[in-house]
Amino acid sequence: MKIENQGNSLMISEVDELTAVNSALFRQEVEIALGGAPSVIEINLSQTRFMDSSGLGALFALYRATAQRSDMTLRILNPTPEIQQLLELTQMQQLFEIVRR
Amino acid sequence: MPFTSVEPARPAALRLSFAPNMESAREVSVAIRTFLAEQGVDEKELFSYELCIAEASNNAVEYAKGPSRNLKPIAEALFTPSQIELRVTDHTAGFELPERVPPPLPMTDRGRGLFLIQSVMDEVRYLRGTKENILVMRKKRNAVRPFVPLRLEGSVEPFSVEHYRTERAQSTAQMAKMADELKFRSETLSSVFRCCAELGRIDKVSEGFEGRLLVDLLHLTSADWYVLRMLSPDGRKLLVAAASEQDLASLPIELPSAVNLPSGIEGAVAMSLTPMRFDIRESTDPSEPLRVVGPKGAGLVCPLCFGSTLVGTIAVGRRNGDFPLGKLQDEVIRTFAEFLAIQTLNIRRQKVEVHNRVVARELEIAQNIQHLLLPRTLPQLPGFSLAGGWQSAREVGGDFYDAIAIDGQRLLLMIADVMGKGVPAALFATTMRGLLRGLASRSSDPSQLLSGLNRLLYKELSSVAMFITAQIVLVDLKTRKLTAASAGHCPLLYVPYGRRSVAAMAIQGLPLGVLPDTEYPHVSARLGSPATLLLYTDGLTDTRNQYGKLYGQKRLTSWLRSQVSVGRRRSSS
Numbered sequence: 167m168k169i170e171n172q173g174n175s176l177m178i179s180e181v182d183e184l185t186a187v188n189s190a191l192f193r194q195e196v197e198i199a200l201g202g203a204p205s206v207i208e209i210n211l212s213q214t215r216f217m218d219s220s221g222l223g224a225l226f227a228l229y230r231a232t233a234q235r236s237d238m239t240l241r242i243l244n245p246t247p248e249i250q251q252l253l254e255l256t257q258m259q260q261l262f263e264i265v266r267r
Numbered sequence: 268m269p270f271t272s273v274e275p276a277r278p279a280a281l282r283l284s285f286a287p288n289m290e291s292a293r294e295v296s297v298a299i300r301t302f303l304a305e306q307g308v309d310e311k312e313l314f315s316y317e318l319c320i321a322e323a324s325n326n327a328v329e330y331a332k333g334p335s336r337n338l339k340p341i342a343e344a345l346f347t348p349s350q351i352e353l354r355v356t357d358h359t360a361g362f363e364l365p366e367r368v369p370p371p372l373p374m375t376d377r378g379r380g381l382f383l384i385q386s387v388m389d390e391v392r393y394l395r396g397t398k399e400n401i402l403v404m405r406k407k408r409n410a411v412r413p414f415v416p417l418r419l420e421g422s423v424e425p426f427s428v429e430h431y432r433t434e435r436a437q438s439t440a441q442m443a444k445m446a447d448e449l450k451f452r453s454e455t456l457s458s459v460f461r462c463c464a465e466l467g468r469i470d471k472v473s474e475g476f477e478g479r480l481l482v483d484l485l486h487l488t489s490a491d492w493y494v495l496r497m498l499s500p501d502g503r504k505l506l507v508a509a510a511s512e513q514d515l516a517s518l519p520i521e522l523p524s525a526v527n528l529p530s531g532i533e534g535a536v537a538m539s540l541t542p543m544r545f546d547i548r549e550s551t552d553p554s555e556p557l558r559v560v561g562p563k564g565a566g567l568v569c570p571l572c573f574g575s576t577l578v579g580t581i582a583v584g585r586r587n588g589d590f591p592l593g594k595l596q597d598e599v600i601r602t603f604a605e606f607l608a609i610q611t612l613n614i615r616r617q618k619v620e621v622h623n624r625v626v627a628r629e630l631e632i633a634q635n636i637q638h639l640l641l642p643r644t645l646p647q648l649p650g651f652s653l654a655g656g657w658q659s660a661r662e663v664g665g666d667f668y669d670a671i672a673i674d675g676q677r678l679l680l681m682i683a684d685v686m687g688k689g690v691p692a693a694l695f696a697t698t699m700r701g702l703l704r705g706l707a708s709r710s711s712d713p714s715q716l717l718s719g720l721n722r723l724l725y726k727e728l729s730s731v732a733m734f735i736t737a738q739i740v741l742v743d744l745k746t747r748k749l750t751a752a753s754a755g756h757c758p759l760l761y762v763p764y765g766r767r768s769v770a771a772m773a774i775q776g777l778p779l780g781v782l783p784d785t786e787y788p789h790v791s792a793r794l795g796s797p798a799t800l801l802l803y804t805d806g807l808t809d810t811r812n813q814y815g816k817l818y819g820q821k822r823l824t825s826w827l828r829s830q831v832s833v834g835r836r837r838s839s840s
């Protein structure tokens with residue numbers, strides 16, 4: 167997993183999978199990065215092959231941690247069709263801006 | 268009548284136990300995904316099944332309490348083309364599975380797992396027991412068949428996930444090895460086929476077909492040189508027939524008459540017909556021919572032989588001594604050697620066959636010529652009857668005869684035997700017949716005719732070391748006088764005037780083609796009544812019966828005598 171700060175943006179990428187095994191670690195690392203108060207958080211899921219409910223939980227936790235800040239954009243980039251379907255099934259797509267580019 | 272459909276393919280199952288932690292649970296869901304992928308399940312479906320196993324396994328780990336935390340959960344997948352069933356056995360206190368888990372609110376943190384499972388599977392049941400519970404998840408595929416409950420055959424002990432991982436790694440390695448071997452063997456085969464195809468083209472037969480094959484051999488065995496030696500026709504030397512580089516074409520190797528004499532590694536292989544590995548650094552023989560490959564050369568020398576027939580040797584190796592010859596490479600070199608030996612012997616046999624066909628054709632031509640040589644009709648003369656016969660004992664001989672009526676009163680008889688066979692003999696016979704007909708128009712004297720024929724034929728006959736025996740007889744029908752001359756031919760048989768017995772008339776004279784200028788004396792006699800005269804070739808008297816006994820002149824004479832008495836009886840009656 168890679169976390170980069172680019173100006174006001176926090177870019178999270180190279181996540182192979184987000185599951186019960188690594189979701190806690192994901193939460194911790196992202197929480198630390200949030201300390202820099204970015205205005206945009208982009209989670210690039212193009213390389214994420216698999217996600218389970220724990221992974222969805224980690225994304226939800228991120229949403230909750232930033233929910234108070236109305237000026238912050240939470241964006242998911244290029245999820246695979248399977249993960250996009252998973253986000254839709256659990257109505258998580260309502261919480262994130264899903265962008266393909 | 269309703270038709271009962273049967274399962275189109277055998278079911279496949281995977282059953283894995285795993286340590287009660289999230290990492291193992293994850294590993295199990297990946298393993299089940301891989302297993303289902305191997306059954307041909309597509310990518311989109313795989314995601315769903317992986318998700319279900321992951322959710323159920325995570326729950327099995329997460330909700331195990333107390334001593335149950337040490338028990339291993341089990342994950343299973345049963346595949347048939349019409350249904351996939353997933354099961355996870357847990358050791359938790361269990362829970363109440365509602366008919367339908369409501370969709371979780373987006374704002375909630377938990378409770379998505381069971382909802383996801385129910386969303387993607389057709390049927391989900393949770394079987395609660397006293398020590399363990401089983402979550403059964405089913406998904407119909409192609410949705411054409413009614414639900415058929417699947418059972419595991421017997422009670423199969425589940426593999427542990429570690430065991431599965433090891434097995435999988437082993438089988439992957441095994442598959443890679445087999446694929447390598449298969450590739451290697453198929454390359455060997457295609458090389459052999461290419462060579463066969465080349466051999467199939469007649470014009471290429473025996474012309475360096477080995478070269479191409481040996482280049483392939485180097486490629487297949489990662490060798491960097493070869494030396495092919497062929498046994499000389501006298502079987503006493505091994506001559507270099509081909510080598511990967513010019514500098515390897517060393518001198519012929521003399522094969523010793525005794526086994527214990529030194530003749531190098533190739534010589535030893537040829538004598539023993541046994542393959543031999545070698546390393547020049549281990550050789551103590553300063554005259555070892557394979558030293559040409561360099562001071563560190565190493566490799567394998569194989570005999571080219573079929574059965575005990577030695578054809579040559581093939582040496583293959585690397586110049587730098589590092590020649591890791593595996594079992595497979597060793598085998599392929601031996602196979603090539605065997606193939607080369609068989610092909611070489613085949614080519615030799617083909618050559619012999621072609622030669623035999625040429626010879627047979629030549630004999631056929633010669634036979635045709637010979638038939639043309641013999642007179643189709645013999646001259647008919649008043650008061651005399653004339654008969655001729657010819658039969659070849661085995662192959663084509665150069666025997667022929669002719670009868671020329673000079674005028675109403677005189678008859679010239681000729682019989683000859685060209686020493687030699689085939690077309691050349693037949694050609695000489697044709698020439699001689701033509702010459703005789705020409706000469707007879709000028710002279711009818713047998714001595715003069717033979718001298719003339721000898722003069723005309725000597726040069727050609729002597730240049731090919733052939734000769735002709737011939738006999739010419741002039742018969743005067745009115746005076747019953749016969750005049751005969753012979754060029755080395757067997758005696759003629761006749762009944763002399765005033766006698767009843769058969770006499771042989773042997774006349775001196777060299778065969779035609781022996782000396783350039785030869786005189787042929789003639790002998791004259793008077794024929795009795797009825798006139799009896801027999802000209803023949805030694806093909807008749809030299810014939811042997813099945814016991815090897817000669818027919819001989821004596822028997823021929825008595826046969827003729829019996830014919831004479833039959834003739835006499837006929838004329839008196």
